[in-house]
Amino acid sequence: MKASVVLGTAPSPPPSGWRAGGRTLRLLTVAVTAGVLALLTGHAWVLALAAGPAVLVVLAAPGGSRPLRLEASLTVSTRRCFEGETVRCTVELAADGVTGPLDPVLTLGPGVELVDDLVEADRAEFEFTAVRWGRWSIGTLDLDVYDRGGLARRTVRVELGELEVFPVPSAARLTPVPVELPARLGENATRQPGEGVEVIGVRPHVWGERQRRIHWPSTTRRGAVQLNEFGAERAVDTVMLLDALGDFRDPATGTSTLDETLRAAAGLTRAYLRRHDRIGLVSIGGTLRWLRAGSGEQHFYRIVQTVLDVRKDLGYRTPELDRLPPGALPAGALVYCFTPLADQRVLDVLADLTDRGNPLVVVELPTGEPSVDPQDELAVLALRLWRADREAMRFALRNRGIPVVAHTPGESLDLALAPLLRRRIHGGRR
Amino acid sequence: MNPVRELPTRLVGTALLVAALDPVARSGARPLELVLLVPALGFAWWAAPPVPPRRGMEAHRPHHQLARHRNTVLAVVAVALGALHQPSALLAVALTVLLLGYLLMVDARGAAHVPLGPLPLLAAAGASLLVLLAALVPWQSTSGARLPAALGIGLAALAVGAGLYERRGRE
Numbered sequence: 126m127k128a129s130v131v132l133g134t135a136p137s138p139p140p141s142g143w144r145a146g147g148r149t150l151r152l153l154t155v156a157v158t159a160g161v162l163a164l165l166t167g168h169a170w171v172l173a174l175a176a177g178p179a180v181l182v183v184l185a186a187p188g189g190s191r192p193l194r195l196e197a198s199l200t201v202s203t204r205r206c207f208e209g210e211t212v213r214c215t216v217e218l219a220a221d222g223v224t225g226p227l228d229p230v231l232t233l234g235p236g237v238e239l240v241d242d243l244v245e246a247d248r249a250e251f252e253f254t255a256v257r258w259g260r261w262s263i264g265t266l267d268l269d270v271y272d273r274g275g276l277a278r279r280t281v282r283v284e285l286g287e288l289e290v291f292p293v294p295s296a297a298r299l300t301p302v303p304v305e306l307p308a309r310l311g312e313n314a315t316r317q318p319g320e321g322v323e324v325i326g327v328r329p330h331v332w333g334e335r336q337r338r339i340h341w342p343s344t345t346r347r348g349a350v351q352l353n354e355f356g357a358e359r360a361v362d363t364v365m366l367l368d369a370l371g372d373f374r375d376p377a378t379g380t381s382t383l384d385e386t387l388r389a390a391a392g393l394t395r396a397y398l399r400r401h402d403r404i405g406l407v408s409i410g411g412t413l414r415w416l417r418a419g420s421g422e423q424h425f426y427r428i429v430q431t432v433l434d435v436r437k438d439l440g441y442r443t444p445e446l447d448r449l450p451p452g453a454l455p456a457g458a459l460v461y462c463f464t465p466l467a468d469q470r471v472l473d474v475l476a477d478l479t480d481r482g483n484p485l486v487v488v489e490l491p492t493g494e495p496s497v498d499p500q501d502e503l504a505v506l507a508l509r510l511w512r513a514d515r516e517a518m519r520f521a522l523r524n525r526g527i528p529v530v531a532h533t534p535g536e537s538l539d540l541a542l543a544p545l546l547r548r549r550i551h552g553g554r555r
Numbered sequence: 556m557n558p559v560r561e562l563p564t565r566l567v568g569t570a571l572l573v574a575a576l577d578p579v580a581r582s583g584a585r586p587l588e589l590v591l592l593v594p595a596l597g598f599a600w601w602a603a604p605p606v607p608p609r610r611g612m613e614a615h616r617p618h619h620q621l622a623r624h625r626n627t628v629l630a631v632v633a634v635a636l637g638a639l640h641q642p643s644a645l646l647a648v649a650l651t652v653l654l655l656g657y658l659l660m661v662d663a664r665g666a667a668h669v670p671l672g673p674l675p676l677l678a679a680a681g682a683s684l685l686v687l688l689a690a691l692v693p694w695q696s697t698s699g700a701r702l703p704a705a706l707g708i709g710l711a712a713l714a715v716g717a718g719l720y721e722r723r724g725r726e
Contacts, residue, residue, distance in 0.1 A: 162638035173687035
C-alpha cells in the first residue's frame with residue numbers, strides 16, 4: 126500500500142480510540158437500508174440484499190484480538206543535510222494485539238518532497254528529498270491502524286520533527302580584498318612592510334639587520350647593500366550581509382532570490398575560509414541575525430545555521446531595520462551585500478554601512494523581469510518604469526562609490542567578482 | 556486511476572442500477588420515463604469506480620461528501636430502487652448477486668483491504684441466496700414451511716461455525 130500525501134498545514138488532531146472504517150460504514154449502511162426498506166415496503170426478498178453485507182461485517186469482527194495499546198517509534202536517518210540529499214524516516218508500530226493493514230497519511234512540510242515509501246505490516250518507511258535550504262518541519266504522519274478484519278481503525282499520530290537543510294554553495298574561488306587590512310596574520314599580501322613572501326620594494330640596509338635578503342642587482346649598481354622589502358600578510362575580515370527582506374521568484378526560470386542569496390553567500394564564505402580569513406554574517410529581513418566574524422570550517426556551518434531560521438516554514442516576521450549592531454561589523458571589514466535590489470529599505474542599510482567607512486560590494490541577484498503583453502501599452506510602459514527604477518537604485522549605489530556586480534544563478538561567482546580584482550576595494554566616506 | 560482497471564467495476568455498478576430499475580417492466584412506460592433512465596445510468600457510470608483512498612477527505616461540503624461516498628450512495632440507491640417493486644425471481648437473484656459482487660469489488664480496492672478467504676464469501680453468498688429463497692418460495696403459509704425454516708437455521712449455524720473456524724485458523 127502507498128502512503129497518501131497531503132500538502133499544507135498540519136491537520137487537526139485525530140480522534141483517539143477505535144472508530145469504524147469506510148468499509149464497515151458502507152456495508153452497514155447498505156444492510157440497514159435494505160432491512161428498513163424491507164420492513165417499510167413489505168417485500169421480504171429485500172432482506173436478501175441485507176444478508177450478504179451483514180454476514181461480511183459479522184465475519185470480519187476481530188473478537189478479542191484488537192490491540193489496546195499502540196505505540197509508534199520514529200527513526201530519522203539524519204536531521205541535517207544539504208539540498209538535494211535524501212532523508213529516510215522509518216516508523217515502527219508496536220501493539221499488544223493483532224493489527225491489520227496500515228494506511229499512512231502524510232502531511233508534508235514545505236521544504237521536502239516524498240520520493241519513495243514502503244508500507245509493511247508493522248512498519249512504514251518514507252524517503253524524502255530536501256528541496257530548498259531552510260529549517261523545515263518534515264511533516265506529520267497519521268498512521269491509520271486497522272484491526273484484523275479491517276472493520277475499525279485507530280489513528281496514531283507521529284510528528285516527524287525538523288530538518289536542517291544546508292544550501293549547496295555556489296562555486297567561488299576568487300577573494301577580492303580591501304585596501305586596508307586589520308593587523309592579523311593571514312594569507313593576503315598587503316602593501317605594508319612585514320614578514321610575508323611577496324617583495325614590495327628595495328631599501329638600503331640598516332646596520333644590525335640580517336643580510337639574508339640582500340637584493341644583489343641593486344647592491345652592485347649602487348655600491349651599498351640593498352635589501353628586499355617584503356609585504357605583510359594579513360587576514361581579511363569579511364561580513365556577508367544578506368537581504369532577506371523579500372523572496373522573489375523569477376517568472377522565467379522559477380529560481381528564488383532567497384535561495385540564490387544564501388547559495389552565493391555560502392560559496393563566497395567557503396572561498397574566504399579556505400584562505401583562513403574571518404567571516405561574519407548579518408541577515409536583515411525578519412529578525413535581525415548576526416554572527417561575529419570567525420574562521421574555520423565549523424564556522425561555515427555556524428553561519429548557515431544562523432540564517433536557516435530566516436525561512437522557518439515560510440513564516441513572515443516584521444523586519445528589524447534598526448542600526449546594525451557594532452559587534453557584527455568589525456572596523457574596516459569588507460562587506461558583501463547579497464540583494465535582489467528589489468526593496469528600497471536595503472539602500473538605507475547600505476548608506477549606514479558606507480557612513481561607517483566599511484568597504485562595500487553589492488552582489489545583485491536577478492529577480493527576472495515581469496512578463497508583460499507586448500500589445501498592452503500600459504504594461505510596456507510599466508515595465509520601462511520598473512527597469513528605470515532598478516537602474517536608478519544601481520546608479521545611487523555606484524554614485525556612492527559602491528561597486529555593484531551581478532551574479533547569475535548557476536554560474537560561478539568568480540565571473541561576477543573578477544572585475545573587483547583589478548584594484549583593491551576602497552572604503553566609503555567617514 | 557487506470558480506466559481499464561475501473562472498467563469492470565463501472566460495468567458491474569451500472570448493471571446493478573439497471574437491474575434495480577427493472578427496464579423490462581418499464582418497457583411499456585412513457586418515453587419521458589425512459590429518458591430519465593439516461594441520467595441514472597450516467598450517475599451509475601460515474602459513481603461505480605472505487606473512490607481512491609483519502610480522496611477529498613479534507614472537503615466537508617455536501618457535493619464533496621457525495622463524491623467521497625459515491626460508492627455507498629450507488630449501492631443504497633440501487634437497494635432503494637429495487638425495493639420499490641416486486642421483481643421477478645430471476646431479477647431478484649441477479650440484483651442480489653450484483654450488489655454483493657459490487658460491494659466486494661469496491662472493498663478490494665479500499666484503503667484497508669483484508670483479503671477474504673473462500674469461507675466468508677461463501678457464507679455471505681449463501682446467506683443472501685437462502686434469504687432470497689425463503690422470501691420467494693411461497694412456503695410461509697403451508698405446513699411444509701418448517702422444513703425450509705429448519706434448513707435455514709442449520710445453514711446459518713453452519714455459516715457462523717465456518718466463520719469461527721476461519722478466524723481460529725487465522726489466529
